[in-house]
Amino acid sequence: MKHVIEGSHAISEAVKLARVDVVSGYPITPQTHIIEAISEYCANGEMKAKFIPVESEHSAMAAVVGAASTGVRTFTATSSHGLALMHEMLHWAAGARLPIVLGEVNRALGPGWNIWMDQSDSLAQRDTGWIQLYCENGQEAMDTTLFAFRLAELVNLPVMVVIDAFFVSHTFEPVAIPEQEHVDDFLPPYEPRIALDPDNPFALFQMAPPNVYMEMRQSIHRAMEHTLDIYHEVENEFDAVFHRRYGMIEEINCENADIILVTTGSATSTARQVQMDMEKQGERFGILKIKTFRPFPGKAICNALQKAKKVAVLDRNFSFGSGGIFAQEVKGALQVLSQGPVVFNYIAGLGGRDITPDIISEVYLKTRDRDLPPCGSEWLGTSPRDEN
Amino acid sequence: MGSPAVKKEVPVPHPLEDLVRMERIPHIWCSGCGTGSVFTACLTAMKNTGINYDDFAMVSGIGCSGRGAGYINIDSFHTTHGRAIPFATGIKMARPETNVIVFSGDGDLFAIGGNHFIHAARRNMDITVICVNNFIYGMTGGQAAATTPHEAKSSTSMGGNPESPFNLPLLAYAAGATYVARWTMLHSRDLADSIEEAINHKGFSFVEALSPCPINYGRRNKQKPLDTLREYHANTIIKNNADPGELGIDFKQKVILGKFVDIEKPSHDEQYHRLYHETSTKS
Ligand code: SF4
Numbered sequence: 001m002k003h004v005i006e007g008s009h010a011i012s013e014a015v016k017l018a019r020v021d022v023v024s025g026y027p028i029t030p031q032t033h034i035i036e037a038i039s040e041y042c043a044n045g046e047m048k049a050k051f052i053p054v055e056s057e058h059s060a061m062a063a064v065v066g067a068a069s070t071g072v073r074t075f076t077a078t079s080s081h082g083l084a085l086m087h088e089m090l091h092w093a094a095g096a097r098l099p100i101v102l103g104e105v106n107r108a109l110g111p112g113w114n115i116w117m118d119q120s121d122s123l124a125q126r127d128t129g130w131i132q133l134y135c136e137n138g139q140e141a142m143d144t145t146l147f148a149f150r151l152a153e154l155v156n157l158p159v160m161v162v163i164d165a166f167f168v169s170h171t172f173e174p175v176a177i178p179e180q181e182h183v184d185d186f187l188p189p190y191e192p193r194i195a196l197d198p199d200n201p202f203a204l205f206q207m208a209p210p211n212v213y214m215e216m217r218q219s220i221h222r223a224m225e226h227t228l229d230i231y232h233e234v235e236n237e238f239d240a241v242f243h244r245r246y247g248m249i250e251e252i253n254c255e256n257a258d259i260i261l262v263t264t265g266s267a268t269s270t271a272r273q274v275q276m277d278m279e280k281q282g283e284r285f286g287i288l289k290i291k292t293f294r295p296f297p298g299k300a301i302c303n304a305l306q307k308a309k310k311v312a313v314l315d316r317n318f319s320f321g322s323g324g325i326f327a328q329e330v331k332g333a334l335q336v337l338s339q340g341p342v343v344f345n346y347i348a349g350l351g352g353r354d355i356t357p358d359i360i361s362e363v364y365l366k367t368r369d370r371d372l373p374p375c376g377s378e379w380l381g382t383s384p385r386d387e388n
Numbered sequence: 389m390g391s392p393a394v395k396k397e398v399p400v401p402h403p404l405e406d407l408v409r410m411e412r413i414p415h416i417w418c419s420g421c422g423t424g425s426v427f428t429a430c431l432t433a434m435k436n437t438g439i440n441y442d443d444f445a446m447v448s449g450i451g452c453s454g455r456g457a458g459y460i461n462i463d464s465f466h467t468t469h470g471r472a473i474p475f476a477t478g479i480k481m482a483r484p485e486t487n488v489i490v491f492s493g494d495g496d497l498f499a500i501g502g503n504h505f506i507h508a509a510r511r512n513m514d515i516t517v518i519c520v521n522n523f524i525y526g527m528t529g530g531q532a533a534a535t536t537p538h539e540a541k542s543s544t545s546m547g548g549n550p551e552s553p554f555n556l557p558l559l560a561y562a563a564g565a566t567y568v569a570r571w572t573m574l575h576s577r578d579l580a581d582s583i584e585e586a587i588n589h590k591g592f593s594f595v596e597a598l599s600p601c602p603i604n605y606g607r608r609n610k611q612k613p614l615d616t617l618r619e620y621h622a623n624t625i626i627k628n629n630a631d632p633g634e635l636g637i638d639f640k641q642k643v644i645l646g647k648f649v650d651i652e653k654p655s656h657d658e659q660y661h662r663l664y665h666e667t668s669t670k671s
Pocket of ligand 1: 418
């Protein structure tokens, strides 16, 4: 049955349905609603989990690393500066191969305090060994959270479920909340690969000198590759129970499209609308939505884009001194083609600025009207200033 | 009906206007919030010291009280969550002549930033820390903090807080603070006088100011703004030099206010100067 709930609560509901055992939480806008709802479920008995309101995000991740090491299902959530503060512990969660699920609400980093949408926080964590799944709306946030627990526990890697600040986190939408029994069908009780056990004591997180460290890193890499291999299968399982699937990428009218726009998160919904509107005016472009950022589904993306003449990557993030992060990755994936499409990179919507239909149209028209992209990335919608 | 001649009123400037970025007023604090009163006490204290405003810097962390640094018209920093004290420490190291005031909240100073508080106190860093203690994370909507009373309700402890709060003056004293006081925002004169003393004190000084958050603490704990103020009036007792061990907050008994620690001990910059600068000039 569908309920009108906000994106944050779609995640909280999924955490409840996933029968999570330990949840830690530290407040930070715009994430706080996720952990508040969970703490309430714990207080009113809807959830049997233990909730700990820790003293910082660093402790939030450390606490779930500790809890997960005992072989229980764990969750925490954060955003922006909280995620940055967690950075050290993110490495520890992945390095210990613990299937922790983290709800992450994309928000800009300071200074210049800004609580609004921007992907720079999660993308800055791309090298920590976490799977990253980006969601377009409340339903996808709910489904992805359930999916994340299953995936994490199959590959023994932590998963970050990423939603847009406010555009998804605080937007109320109709969301189908699955029945507990269906969730139980999809998500069996967690069987840990290892767990602290006094009968068989482990010494976790010990020294890893040069003769073993590299193999440990390689095992994380292999688990990421394994994730790409089994993703489809896990989606089949999900689909069989819930009749929905999202794919690592979604191709929206990409067949025979000369221009394909690459999007992520809620901006994809705007792009879908613009695509329909422009089609009526005889203008045609495809949309490639990237959901899975880590592991990066390079092959699938390459297949989807190889026939296009031009690709326009819309980045809601920026890597200073380089360019939009999704554009970098897409370019990297296309390297294997001898004559791949030309990649244009547009930066828009940083720090909560809206990505309007007009911006999407501008992206399309600018790409259509030029043979080659300008050097570097192009920033849209900024006010003209003195260059310095 | 003839209207009486309207007397043209000359606007009376606010007595603290010279210290406030008036273009940023009105402030964000909710009606019934105590933060503004603590902030006023702080500005009044600064004014009363007679110290040139240019010789001050204010540092805030995150939270409702953290906005203070944005309203004061002197050099000020609105820093990251919990880190006001390390920023202040850096300023003091670079400019020992500056009077550095940290104006922040309990969540910021004692949870995410707790470690910094005890270390600055241990060093006897010559900074003044003012903590607006409203027992809750106000800005993010009222989650349980390190100061939330046992069994109190918050948005993350709807079944009552299973944890116990810090006794902040005891913590400050144990960590090495050389000036420690507690007032409520209702005791505005005492609070301002105490902050003035804290600024003039050489070494790490800490003033805790109890302050209502009717929106995010009072509401869930069945306390109207005026009830809290009545409590501040009726259920507090001034007991200077009280044993810091007795200073746990329980409004069912009397909450102790006053000045508890005021000792002379060389501050970090004095020690540093003696051990490094004086020795190097000698050799
Ligand atoms: S939320 Fe609470 S602390 Fe913050 S301004 Fe409102 S009343 Fe004050």
